[in-house]
Amino acid sequence: MARLNINGKIHNIDVEPDTPLLWAIREQIGLTGTKYGCGVAACGACTVNVDGVPTRSCSLPVSSFTEKQKIVTIEGLSKTVTHPIQQAWLELDVPQCGYCQSGQIMAAAALIAKHPEPTDAQINEEMTNICRCGTYNRIRAGVKLAAKNAKGTKGADKTNKAQRA
Amino acid sequence: MTIAQKLSRRGFLAGAAVATGGLSIGFHIPTAEAAVGDTPEINAWVVVKPDNTIVVRVARVEMGQGTLTGLSQLVAEELDADWSKITTEYPTPGQNVARKRIWGDFQTAGSRGIRGSEDYVRKGGAAARMMLMQAAANQWKMPVSELTTSKSVISHKASGRTLRYGQVAAAAAKLEAPKDVKIKDPKDWTIAGKPLPRLDTKAKLDGSQIYSIDFKMPGMLNAAIKETPVPGGKVKSFDAAKAEKMRGVKKVLVIDGNAVVVVADTWYRAKTALDAINIVWDDGANASVSTASIKAMLTEGLDAKQAFVGNKKGDVETAIAGATKKVEAVYRYPYQSHMTMEPMNATAQWTPEKCMVWTSTQNAEAALATAVPASGLPIEKCDVIRMNLGGGFGRRSSSHDYVRQTVLVAKELPGTPVKLIWSREQDVTHGTYHPTTMCKLTGALDDKGNVVGLHMRISGQSILAGLRPEALVEGRDPGTFQGLNAQGPEGQFGYDIPNLLVDHAMRNPPFRPGFWRGVNNNQNAIYLECFMDEMAHAAGQDPLEFRRKMMKNYPKHLAVLNTVAEKSGWGKPTAPGVFRGISQHMGYGSYVAAVAEVSVSAKGEVKIHRIVAATDCGHVVNPQQVAAQIEGSFAYGLSALLYGEMTVKNGRMEQENFDTYEVMKMADMPPVESYPVPSGGFWGGVGEPTIFVAAPAVLNAIFAATGKRLRDVPLKNLDLRKA
Numbered sequence: 001m002a003r004l005n006i007n008g009k010i011h012n013i014d015v016e017p018d019t020p021l022l023w024a025i026r027e028q029i030g031l032t033g034t035k036y037g038c039g040v041a042a043c044g045a046c047t048v049n050v051d052g053v054p055t056r057s058c059s060l061p062v063s064s065f066t067e068k069q070k071i072v073t074i075e076g077l078s079k080t081v082t083h084p085i086q087q088a089w090l091e092l093d094v095p096q097c098g099y100c101q102s103g104q105i106m107a108a109a110a111l112i113a114k115h116p117e118p119t120d121a122q123i124n125e126e127m128t129n130i131c132r133c134g135t136y137n138r139i140r141a142g143v144k145l146a147a148k149n150a151k152g153t154k155g156a157d158k159t160n161k162a163q164r165a
Numbered sequence: 166m167t168i169a170q171k172l173s174r175r176g177f178l179a180g181a182a183v184a185t186g187g188l189s190i191g192f193h194i195p196t197a198e199a200a201v202g203d204t205p206e207i208n209a210w211v212v213v214k215p216d217n218t219i220v221v222r223v224a225r226v227e228m229g230q231g232t233l234t235g236l237s238q239l240v241a242e243e244l245d246a247d248w249s250k251i252t253t254e255y256p257t258p259g260q261n262v263a264r265k266r267i268w269g270d271f272q273t274a275g276s277r278g279i280r281g282s283e284d285y286v287r288k289g290g291a292a293a294r295m296m297l298m299q300a301a302a303n304q305w306k307m308p309v310s311e312l313t314t315s316k317s318v319i320s321h322k323a324s325g326r327t328l329r330y331g332q333v334a335a336a337a338a339k340l341e342a343p344k345d346v347k348i349k350d351p352k353d354w355t356i357a358g359k360p361l362p363r364l365d366t367k368a369k370l371d372g373s374q375i376y377s378i379d380f381k382m383p384g385m386l387n388a389a390i391k392e393t394p395v396p397g398g399k400v401k402s403f404d405a406a407k408a409e410k411m412r413g414v415k416k417v418l419v420i421d422g423n424a425v426v427v428v429a430d431t432w433y434r435a436k437t438a439l440d441a442i443n444i445v446w447d448d449g450a451n452a453s454v455s456t457a458s459i460k461a462m463l464t465e466g467l468d469a470k471q472a473f474v475g476n477k478k479g480d481v482e483t484a485i486a487g488a489t490k491k492v493e494a495v496y497r498y499p500y501q502s503h504m505t506m507e508p509m510n511a512t513a514q515w516t517p518e519k520c521m522v523w524t525s526t527q528n529a530e531a532a533l534a535t536a537v538p539a540s541g542l543p544i545e546k547c548d549v550i551r552m553n554l555g556g557g558f559g560r561r562s563s564s565h566d567y568v569r570q571t572v573l574v575a576k577e578l579p580g581t582p583v584k585l586i587w588s589r590e591q592d593v594t595h596g597t598y599h600p601t602t603m604c605k606l607t608g609a610l611d612d613k614g615n616v617v618g619l620h621m622r623i624s625g626q627s628i629l630a631g632l633r634p635e636a637l638v639e640g641r642d643p644g645t646f647q648g649l650n651a652q653g654p655e656g657q658f659g660y661d662i663p664n665l666l667v668d669h670a671m672r673n674p675p676f677r678p679g680f681w682r683g684v685n686n687n688q689n690a691i692y693l694e695c696f697m698d699e700m701a702h703a704a705g706q707d708p709l710e711f712r713r714k715m716m717k718n719y720p721k722h723l724a725v726l727n728t729v730a731e732k733s734g735w736g737k738p739t740a741p742g743v744f745r746g747i748s749q750h751m752g753y754g755s756y757v758a759a760v761a762e763v764s765v766s767a768k769g770e771v772k773i774h775r776i777v778a779a780t781d782c783g784h785v786v787n788p789q790q791v792a793a794q795i796e797g798s799f800a801y802g803l804s805a806l807l808y809g810e811m812t813v814k815n816g817r818m819e820q821e822n823f824d825t826y827e828v829m830k831m832a833d834m835p836p837v838e839s840y841p842v843p844s845g846g847f848w849g850g851v852g853e854p855t856i857f858v859a860a861p862a863v864l865n866a867i868f869a870a871t872g873k874r875l876r877d878v879p880l881k882n883l884d885l886r887k888a
Contacts, residue, residue: 098374
């Protein structure tokens, strides 16, 4: 039995403790946006964010998680595709087949949270998920556009706060 | 609803009822009629719903290449449709059979998604528009010539009256199809030809897009499979005692004598149980095959007497014998794995009355043709529902082995839907690999450095011999000569060389070959374009000028070459340490060229700084998607150049997953400047062609940087330090 906090909800899951988080998410909870690509943490298609850290869910057993850890999957990133990364992806038409994009988006969301103005070197270092369609250049442009837009939003928030004050 | 659709739905419900005791009522499963319901079609391509939503039927498949959007643009253009109300659906191959193949060929390969369909889908859109206008004219009792259309609205200017397409769709559906259908001149396009956003992006951003691997049905079981690691091998014995007792396991079985399958409630439990089974294989006749033995087999073919001729002109033997300077080189191209991000998988449900398959395929008709014999049922009782593909690249058109296996397993559990997912390891070790070939090139230069003779002897594997031997032409595989043929709309050798011989000694190792994005153009372009560079160097001439001299009669080849030369600043200085390479090729009906800018560090690390690419594909339907395909082609082609190689030991493929079969990642990806230069008058492909020039442009740039000719890719195996 595992207790997992996924997208803000606690799930009690009756699986073998060595079941990878990926398969618990896909087959027990029924969220299929997180993808199986390799099973050995090499491709990143299974990326979810655990307390904000991009994590390859195919290679970590459910027994290594507690309910205190906040696991966010692609389905939980935003309610209506409003996260800056999702918005930038939409604007630039980033996906081709789209299979790797859940993982790419989760990794990119974590990246701009960590580095609000990511450099090319930081993008190269943090965005190591594989895309076989070859959307890398649009992903790079999307990360930069999202970072720019997110910064703009934060600026707007400050203005609002200042006005309220 | 068509008869076929009714059959399909009834068949499914009957089957589902067996599986679930009727629980399926109200459960949504994707079928062709789901999007349209009982709305009558205007014609096979267009359905207009009362609320003005337009459903465009797409015979080709969307696997990331943008065909779904592009074909919809073409239909919407001729239909004068409101683009914001366009939706799409896939007809099934069973419906296509029942309607005498009204949607034509479903195959989505050979960069034919747009160019192979543009004529009939445009005519379908135009005919539907004529019928909608006629229905309005009938209602208003006025001549159709007084009506105009725009954004799904029919107008009569004189009276100011308007009707939405949805208001006359039912009446239009009853009219006879017009015989004389005119389509627009591309210069008048307002929807086609524009960089419109894709229709299918949003669902790829929130996890809601359902790929084949995500498909679920009530009562569905999951299966994992391990197939003989050696081609032609069999299951000798296995001990499933432990696995059968594991949680969730329902069945352990052998199919086709060469694979062990575990069926369980979840896939992870099926896979875990399968890993607990000790399988003893009978490796058969191929147990000693290795990369070295394959290389020896191909090397023998380089000088063999018997060879199939692909392109012949003049007398190459005499030209070489009389050459002022003779240039000779041997190249090799290794096996490549497709590595689609979504591993092969399918879901099937079998009853004695009906066999349904849900799967991601590049050719649903071929998937159906595979499912039928596996099911033991007549074709009328089988159908395939197309699911979204997590990549195709030719793997999902080369073989539907995964569909056959799924149907065989489902047949053992009548009524129960079964999803079979290949593990990544099963996927990588049971591919339909990019064929391996070698090429010996002998060039003859005269005293002015002109090429007076060229012999290209290809030795190696034929795709057709491996996949469709019945398609060989008197033993010869015409596909081997892609891009090297004297003429033809698909690809044409772009140089005038007075004495030329391109021939092929077919040597087929036991590993199953397949169509791998770009196919034989990939290695043929490396062989020819790198050797052009070698001959230019031997002649002491600039590689661009050396080519240009031979290309006067190939103006379209020359035009794309000139575009990349101009855009890259060929001949002008580069940044210190950066060197350029150039290449051109024609394939899948398009003319492509590239310049690569590369540096190589003292340690031998290669960095690709910039790619400049040009494509003349005749007509461009969506420029931003053409740019995406060009970039994607470079990622795919350069992945192969940098890392791609499947090696063989003891009859087994050695690489099993992304950790041992490396592919390009973000840090390796160069900026790509793409220049679509459509010259009109023909329709060329886009999904593959620029792959051809990726590797040779980079290899030629590496030579410029290091003085090293790299003839045995991938680069990861080679020492790139300066010679």
